[in-house]
Amino acid sequence: MTTVVALAQVAPRLGDVEANLPRHLEMIAEAARGEASLVVFPELSLTGYFLKDLVPDVALRRNSAELQTLAAACTDVDALVGCVLETDDSRFYNAAIYLSGGRVHHVHRKVYLPTYGLFDEARYFAHGDSFRAFAAPLRKGEPLRPWRAGALICEDMWHPSAVTQLARQGVDMFLCPSASPVRGVGRGTALGTARSYDAMTRTYAALFTAYLIHVNRVGYEDGVAFWGGSHIVGPDGLPLCEPAPREETLLFGRLELAALRRSRIANPLLRDERHDVNDAETDRIRHARN
Amino acid sequence: MSTTPKPTAFDTLAIDTEVVTEILVGFLHDEVHKVGFDRVVLGLSGGVDSALTAALACRALGADHVIPVIMPYRTSSPRSEADARHVCEALGMTPTVSDISPQIDAYFAAHPDADRGRRGNKMARERMTILYDFSWSHRALVAGTSNKTELLLGYGTIHGDMVSALNPLGDLYKTQIFMLARALDLPVHIIDKPPSADLWEGQSDEAELGFGYAAVDNLLYHMVDERRTPEELAELGFNCEFIDEVCQKVRVSQYKRRPPLIAKLxxxxxxxxxxxxxxxxx
Known part of the structure; x- marks a missing residue:
């Protein structure tokens, strides 16, 4: 029994939720036609990335008409979308919203906000403060049990502790939306950033014997190109497909709980993980520091 | 003065020309169309930088959407105009020639003592105003041709050749411009001729700068991209005087790369x- 997942590699229009929303609805409908149970969009897919002072202008509240419209489209198919989420106390988060059954099912607020090089996120966004795994309903198909998911937004992935926190709560699939720009074009190395993500996603999938779904955006913002390359890595660390080309596309992949089971029998890393040792050592280090 | 360090410029600065071409063609296509345009205008000097911008623009927009303007002054080398025409022919573009001699000469008739630096800057700015005039009349964005080496060294005229609406070459060192130009099959004699701003007869970039592009690109890469300290650069084999000279050029030209200062109130x-x-x- 397989579960179909769709990767919506889009090129959002910067600061234009009105234009990006219908594009999301089209992609969700196309994913549903392709029998997908879940469609994953890139980071900040409803707004674009280099927003700067536009952040408050494009922010959505959890009960906004835009998110309600998207949620209403998510009855047969679930979706993970990216937006600026505003809270009652006027904080703005770089968020990934999991929509299912016509409502907001789970929210991840990006914890690690890159503020170096060409990135300036901490100037504009509040830091999220948790990594929570959740049961993803995935209505189509007949899985042996519900899938468990965990979201990591772009820079979150560059911190192995974040991935470990999620894995510890039981995760079958890491959902990893990103807005990763082109940097480094040296000969024989392909794109520097693409190379790093390839190594990282394969390693995490293999070490945590879980699927990893990486959806990066494409297009240009103020001269900066985003390289796409969206892909799925299986629990054995091998990609399920070639990385998507650098253009707007909807990719489909098939996931099986049975494959997870086989990988975890062959490679029982999760079973053998010594959380007690890790916790004790963390406590010791913390006390020593104090 | 030895300026040749152990790692060669060719090794350090090697680029994946296929990937770079794809990104820059996409950049021109996307950023031009995004603002409601479908054409670019650029000054074609007969040199490799403007030829490369033209070649990328032709791939992005089609040769009939690229407007090359050749703007000679009466002392410009006739070979420059011939080379610019050759580029047009090779890429299938139709050139416009706009001789800047009348207005330059009229202006300097009132300033006969002007040195060649002043005259050169004036010519660069005259060409800029022509390109922006064409931008208006042809509904075309001005495509820039300044490379990373000259932008970092400040080897250009502020509000002259450094101005454009969008610049596909600004993150490529001159050494990388040569690599990309070869990969795109630009005419060999345009790639191989000594780089020159051609503001006066016999002008040569490398003679004027006092060092070669290969050496300075190699140094700039390790200094700017890798952020190595002067001590680390010296350990790589770069001459200390050369390091100081280039550091100084980058620092004193910072104003050219920034918008004007605004008094904060x-x-x-x-x-x-x-x-x-x-x-x-x-």
């Missing part, structure tokens, strides 16, 4: 705490 001052992406306007 309010709570949101443009580009300081009023920060929007340029794409906001589209």
């Amino acid at each position: 309010g709570v949101r001052t443009i580009d300081r705490d009023f920060r929007y992406p340029r794409d906001w306007g589209n």
Whole structure:
């Protein structure tokens, strides 16, 4: 029994939720036609990335008409979308919203906000403060049990502790939306950033014997190109497909709980993980520091 | 003065020309169309930089959407115009020639003592105004041709050749421009001739700068991209005087790479705490 997942590699229009929303609805409908149970969009897919002072202008509240419209489209198919989420106390988060059954099912607020090089996120966004795994309903198909998911937004992935926190709560699939720009074009190395993500996603999938779904955006913002390359890595660390080309596309992949089971029998890393040792050592280090 | 370090410029600065071409063609196509245009205009000097911008623009927009303007002065080398025409022919573009001699000579008739630096700057700015005039009349964006080496060294005229609406070459060192030009099959004699701003007869970039592009590109890469300290650069084999000279050129030309200073008074001052992406306007 397989579960179909769709990767919506889009090129959002910067600061234009009105234009990006219908594009999301089209992609969700196309994913549903392709029998997908879940469609994953890139980071900040409803707004674009280099927003700067536009952040408050494009922010959505959890009960906004835009998110309600998207949620209403998510009855047969679930979706993970990216937006600026505003809270009652006027904080703005770089968020990934999991929509299912016509409502907001789970929210991840990006914890690690890159503020170096060409990135300036901490100037504009509040830091999220948790990594929570959740049961993803995935209505189509007949899985042996519900899938468990965990979201990591772009820079979150560059911190192995974040991935470990999620894995510890039981995760079958890491959902990893990103807005990763082109940097480094040296000969024989392909794109520097693409190379790093390839190594990282394969390693995490293999070490945590879980699927990893990486959806990066494409297009240009103020001269900066985003390289796409969206892909799925299986629990054995091998990609399920070639990385998507650098253009707007909807990719489909098939996931099986049975494959997870086989990988975890062959490679029982999760079973053998010594959380007690890790916790004790963390406590010791913390006390020593104090 | 030895300026040749152990790692060669060719090794250090090697680029994947296929990937770079794809990104720059996409850049021109996307950023031009995004703002409601479908054409670019550029000054074609007969040199490799403007030829490369033209070649990329032709791939992005089609040769009939690229407007090359050849703007000789009466002392410009005739070979420059011939080379510019050759580029047009090779790429299938139709050139426009606009001789800047009448207006330059009319202006300097009142300033006969002007030195050649002043005259050169004036010519660069005259060409800029022509390109922006064509931008208006042809509904075309001005495509820039300044490379990373000259932008970092400040080897260009502020509000002259350094001005454009969008510049596909600004993150490529001159050595990388040569690599890309070869990969795109630009005419060999245009790639191989000594680089020159051609503001006066016999002008040569490398003679004027006092060092070769291969050496300075190699140094700039390790200094700017890798952020190595002067001590680390010296350990790589770069001559200390050369390091100091290039550091100084980069530092003193910083003003050329920034918008004009605005005296801050309010709570949101443009580009300081009023920060929007340029794409906001589209």
